[in-house]
Amino acid sequence: MDPAAKYFCREATERERAVFEGGIALAALYHQFVGTPISRADRRAVETLEDAMERAAKLQPYREDVKVKINIDARKDVSSPYGYESLRGEHLDLTVKTRYGRAKATARLRYIPELDYPLMYIEEVSEG
Amino acid sequence: MDPAAKYFCREATERERAVFEGGIALAALYHQFVGTPISRADRRAVETLEDAMERAAKLQPYREDVKVKINIDARKDVSSPYGYESLRGEHLDLTVKTRYGRAKATARLRYIPELDYPLMYIEEVSEG
Amino acid sequence: MDPAAKYFCREATERERAVFEGGIALAALYHQFVGTPISRADRRAVETLEDAMERAAKLQPYREDVKVKINIDARKDVSSPYGYESLRGEHLDLTVKTRYGRAKATARLRYIPELDYPLMYIEEVSEG
Amino acid sequence: MDPAAKYFCREATERERAVFEGGIALAALYHQFVGTPISRADRRAVETLEDAMERAAKLQPYREDVKVKINIDARKDVSSPYGYESLRGEHLDLTVKTRYGRAKATARLRYIPELDYPLMYIEEVSEG
Numbered sequence: 023m024d025p026a027a028k029y030f031c032r033e034a035t036e037r038e039r040a041v042f043e044g045g046i047a048l049a050a051l052y053h054q055f056v057g058t059p060i061s062r063a064d065r066r067a068v069e070t071l072e073d074a075m076e077r078a079a080k081l082q083p084y085r086e087d088v089k090v091k092i093n094i095d096a097r098k099d100v101s102s103p104y105g106y107e108s109l110r111g112e113h114l115d116l117t118v119k120t121r122y123g124r125a126k127a128t129a130r131l132r133y134i135p136e137l138d139y140p141l142m143y144i145e146e147v148s149e150g
Numbered sequence: 151m152d153p154a155a156k157y158f159c160r161e162a163t164e165r166e167r168a169v170f171e172g173g174i175a176l177a178a179l180y181h182q183f184v185g186t187p188i189s190r191a192d193r194r195a196v197e198t199l200e201d202a203m204e205r206a207a208k209l210q211p212y213r214e215d216v217k218v219k220i221n222i223d224a225r226k227d228v229s230s231p232y233g234y235e236s237l238r239g240e241h242l243d244l245t246v247k248t249r250y251g252r253a254k255a256t257a258r259l260r261y262i263p264e265l266d267y268p269l270m271y272i273e274e275v276s277e278g
Numbered sequence: 279m280d281p282a283a284k285y286f287c288r289e290a291t292e293r294e295r296a297v298f299e300g301g302i303a304l305a306a307l308y309h310q311f312v313g314t315p316i317s318r319a320d321r322r323a324v325e326t327l328e329d330a331m332e333r334a335a336k337l338q339p340y341r342e343d344v345k346v347k348i349n350i351d352a353r354k355d356v357s358s359p360y361g362y363e364s365l366r367g368e369h370l371d372l373t374v375k376t377r378y379g380r381a382k383a384t385a386r387l388r389y390i391p392e393l394d395y396p397l398m399y400i401e402e403v404s405e406g
Numbered sequence: 407m408d409p410a411a412k413y414f415c416r417e418a419t420e421r422e423r424a425v426f427e428g429g430i431a432l433a434a435l436y437h438q439f440v441g442t443p444i445s446r447a448d449r450r451a452v453e454t455l456e457d458a459m460e461r462a463a464k465l466q467p468y469r470e471d472v473k474v475k476i477n478i479d480a481r482k483d484v485s486s487p488y489g490y491e492s493l494r495g496e497h498l499d500l501t502v503k504t505r506y507g508r509a510k511a512t513a514r515l516r517y518i519p520e521l522d523y524p525l526m527y528i529e530e531v532s533e534g
Contacts, residue, residue: 024260024487025264025265025486025487025488026170026265026267026269026271026488027489029262029269029271030271030272030273031272031273031274031275031276031517033274033276034169034272034275035178037166038165038169038272038432039272039277041162041166041169041170041173042169042170042172042173042257042272043173044170044172044173045169045171045172045173045174045177046173046174046176046270048174048176048177049173049174049175049176049177049178049181049532050177050180050181050443052178052313053177053178053180053182053313054181056312056313056364056437056440057308057309057313057367059434059463059466060462060463060465061465064461064465066461067458067461067464067465068161070454070457070458070461071458071461071462071503073272073454073458074454074457074458075457075458076452077448077450077451077454078252078442078443078444078451078455079196079443079449080451081443081444081445081448081490083487083488086238088493098447102393102409103408103409103410103429103467103468104202104393104394104395104397104409104410104467105201106465106466108312108366108367108523110364110366111364115190123492125478126303128205134157134172136174137152137153137358138360138518139153139358139360141360142159142170142174143154143157143158144159144162144166144170144485145158145159146159147159147161147162147166152359153359153360154360154396163324167532173293178315179439181441182311182313182314184308184440184441185354185436185437185440185441186310186334187306187311187335187337187338188337188389192333193318193338194333195333195334195336195337197328198326198330198333199330199331199333199334201326201330202323202326202327202329202330202331205320205322205323205327206314206323206327207315207324208323209315209317209323209362210315210362211314211359211360214358216312219431230281230521231282231338231339231340232281232282232521232522232523233279234337234338236440236494236495238492239492240493244284256305263487265488266488267488269488274298281520282518282521282523282525283523284526284529285430285448285518285525286495286527286529287527287528287530287531289530289531289532290425290528290531294421294422294425294528294531296425297418297426297429298425298428298513298526298528299429300426300429301425301426301428301429301433302429302430302432302433302526303426303433304430304433305429305430305431305432305433305434305437306433306436308434308437309433309434309436309437309438310437332452332529334459361424366478368431390410391412392409393410394408396510397410397413398416398426399410399413399516400414400415400418400422400429401414401415402415402417402428403415403417404417405420405505
């Protein structure tokens with residue numbers, strides 16, 4: 023039972039609920055974590071951040087699975103004390119699988135070179 | 151023409167695109183701005199923040215209108231140098247109207263006392 | 279009277295308090311607002327964000343003045359719906375003047391090409 | 407050798423540099439991570455977030471050690487899908503040890519009930 027169901031308009035379908043939660047999950051991860059220090063030289067720090075982001079996103083309702091991949095470019099000289107970077111949308115590859123009732127959706131964020139933009143899009147949506 | 155259309159699965163309807171953008175907009179506002187200093191004693195600072203949040207959200211694609219209202223509770227003693235607060239979900243009332251093709255959606259975030267939760271929900275969705 | 283004074287160690291000088299607040303102010307602005315949508319095509323949105331950032335930073339104690347300048351590069355094609363950017367450290371030029379007792383400090387964040395890094399540094403510190 | 411030393415004013419002492427970095431580290435952690443979903447019901451998610459925050463903070467220059475403790479209150483009914491919380495300053499206990507040249511500082515953030523405020527303060531500063 024969804025204690026929030028009554029706040030949603032009747033017109034919203036289960037597929038739309040699943041897709042809505044997917045959009046929320048992607049934007050939450052993006053806007054929460056962009057700016058976090060990351061470094062090619064400390065792979066363990068990056069993996070721990072990926073793990074923390076996945077676990078945080080899964081605490082929200084109707085998420086079935088969340089995968090976070092951070093791809094660091096090789097631009098910076100890591101031997102300098104200023105050789106780390108700040109997490110940007112371009113580094114992120116996010117996949118969020120949501121389910122609401124019988125409906126399922128997969129939402130994705132990844133950098134699209136053609137658009138020069140970290141695009142959030144619907145990769146799959148179905149009614150089970 | 152939407153240069154990103156080809157990245158979305160064919161199954162995603164225009165209504166689902168509109169709803170997806172609504173979810174993104176709400177979560178972006180929440181996770182970007184939660185933590186910002188606010189104070190009952192400086193109404194102008196709060197209004198400027200509301201305005202900045204609306205304008206930032208409207209830069210993203212397929213937003214028709216964005217309304218941001220920050221409701222500050224009266225808990226803090228504003229005469230102390232530590233008398234300001236940090237923006238929390240409980241303070242926010244957000245309304246985002248999106249349009250994709252012929253479809254329109256209204257997404258809302260507001261604090262629901264019954265759930266003790268700042269709920270993001272779909273208030274309206276239609277095919278125009 | 280500073281109701282928090284007793285929590286600071288006795289060794290901390292007034293200059294150190296002023297410098298500490300300067301560091302806090304710069305990092306708060308950076309990590310709070312990096313990721314916010316901005317666009318060359320909407321100068322008003324950028325100015326409102328600068329204003330909101332200044333007003334938020336001034337709510338915190340011991341700030342005398344805060345200046346926020348956002349310099350947007352011309353890289354993006356603003357005619358695309360995906361033609362906006364996300365605020366990054368490289369866009370920011372921040373100046374924070376703090377005062378604690380008789381001590382004053384000016385802290386600055388700006389992008390330093392030589393370091394390829396948005397450096398936070400102490401521009402001035404004095405005992406009045 | 408500190409490639410950024412020349413940007414700091416000559417008046418800034420080594421102790422002031424250490425204290426400045428401490429202030430930056432605390433505010434970066436606060437404003438970056440406040441808003442992240444956390445739950446009493448998933449202790450592992452909270453521990454991973456603490457670890458990720460420590461590792462991220464240590465990537466920045468002149469940090470000797472960083473400890474992050476997240477104290478979740480027991481207010482929420484974790485059996486609801488909406489039973490998680492968002493990280494707030496009140497949950498945080500942060501200790502950052504910095505060193506610059508011969509100077510060392512310990513900066514702390516913790517919630518002070520008397521002030522009803524998550525205070526950032528200097529716990530120790532010395533010239534080694």
